[in-house]
Amino acid sequence: MPRDMHANPVHLADLPSRWARFCLGVESFVHKELHTEISGTTLLIPVSGGLDSTVLAHILFALRNHLNLNLHGIHIDHGLRKESGEDAAFAERLCAGLSMPCHIFHTNVARIAQRKGLGLEEAGRYMRYALYRTVAKRIGANWTVLAHHANDLAEDMLMRLLRGTGWPSLGGMPGCDTSRSILRPLLLTSKTTLRQMAEELGLEWREDASNNDPTFLRNRIRHELLPFFLKENPVFLRQVADLWRMARYDEEWFDENGLPLLHADSTNDSSLLIPEDALRKSTKAARLRAYKTVLESIPGSRSRSDLLFNLDNAVVAKHRNKTVQFPGPTQAVVTRQGVRFETKPKRSRRCVEIDTGDDQG
Incomplete structure (x- = not known):
């Protein structure tokens, strides 16, 4: 028992x-x-x-x-x-x-x-x-x-x-x-x-x-x-x-060493830019990681591997004005200045009703 x-x-x-x-x-x-x-x-x-x-x-x-x-x-x-x-x-x-x-x-x-x-x-x-x-x-x-x-x-x-x-x-x-x-x-x-x-x-x-x-x-x-x-x-x-563990070690290395790519220029409240010169000097692995990191810093946005590859292919091919929409409110646009991440304004949302009942704490 x-x-x-x-x-x-x-x-x-x-x-x-x-x-x-x-x-x-x-x-x-x-x-x-x-x-x-x-x-x-x-x-x-x-x-x-x-x-x-x-x-x-x-x-x-x-x-x-x-x-x-x-x-x-x-x-x-x-x-x-x-x-x-x-x-x-x-x-x-x-x-x-x-x-x-x-x-x-x-x-x-x-x-x-x-x-x-x-x-x-x-x-x-x-x-x-x-x-x-x-x-x-x-x-x-x-x-x-x-x-x-x-x-x-x-x-x-x-x-x-x-x-x-x-x-x-x-x-x-x-x-x-x-x-x-x-x-x-x-x-x-x-x-x-x-x-x-x-x-x-x-x-x-x-x-x-x-x-x-x-x-x-x-x-x-x-x-x-x-x-x-x-x-x-x-x-x-x-x-x-x-x-x-390997994933955590990779994250720690990236966070500790940093990359010029991650010093994205903020042009306004709804846009972030990874500069062209930083993209040009970086490896494919670094670029992909930078796109992902920027996306995941934006509330409600998610990266997806196929879309990250599509974006980087457009960067390498210099397809100006190429737009890649990621899950959530953010799209990436390839420009002469670099890759600009633009976030759509949030629609107002009503507060979620929470019936707390009796809080026993």
Whole structure:
């Protein structure tokens, strides 16, 4: 029988040696690979009630005294499943058992998706991150800590490959996203390891039936594509981790060394110019990376590998006035002065209605 996790939360010194070392390894990953120090910080932990977030909450609780952490939980009820209220109650009990405040919100994602013309996944993701930002600011959290693991990373890489994402973004989601104050300390840990920890410690968690719904692309990748890759190559997740590291190293090199290309001239509020002389002196790899970096600095814009190649081909061939429209509001125009990135003015958007219900925090 599972132990009563709410009455007897596990501290680092109480853990079996294997799992104590594992928790310290999570700390080491954050420090050495994500180059982040979390000692003495306030962390916001999204707790869905599922296996991943439940294990993460227990890991951070085990490290709390060791690292002098101030922990808060947050649970968002999207109102999409009849059992979602039970998930919220479970999350509240879990946080109480770990002696951390729990911020619970109730939203109507289906209504918001309909009003905004978004898919359910997109609307849910928008709501979650908006509320994470709001609560993190309110409680003074240094980081929002997400429970994405190596299987999630592999799924993310496959989804990016399907979308035509270029390098190094093809390496998957970042472990540390400073722009949104997000940490993913389990990113190179397999789902199998998390399940083993939960089972050996007798932790309880809830299963979300929507994770098996083949309507969603991520679920099809999770239940069809990823098992195929793992069957063909049992160490596929290890190679995913290696690819993730190589992508991060490339990003770090580019950020540290910099390139003249990235000193784009701002001509007005809606236009950026990479000068012709900088383009002419640079390699193809540097040009492609510069286009991508500029695009990703513009809110709402996304790069796509085929479009980046089209743009660079036009630059090399000196096709003046060639325009390449990227996903989102930004287009690139080849001019005599260089490549100009122009952003269409945003249309005014109504505020998204958030039914916060009773905030238990």
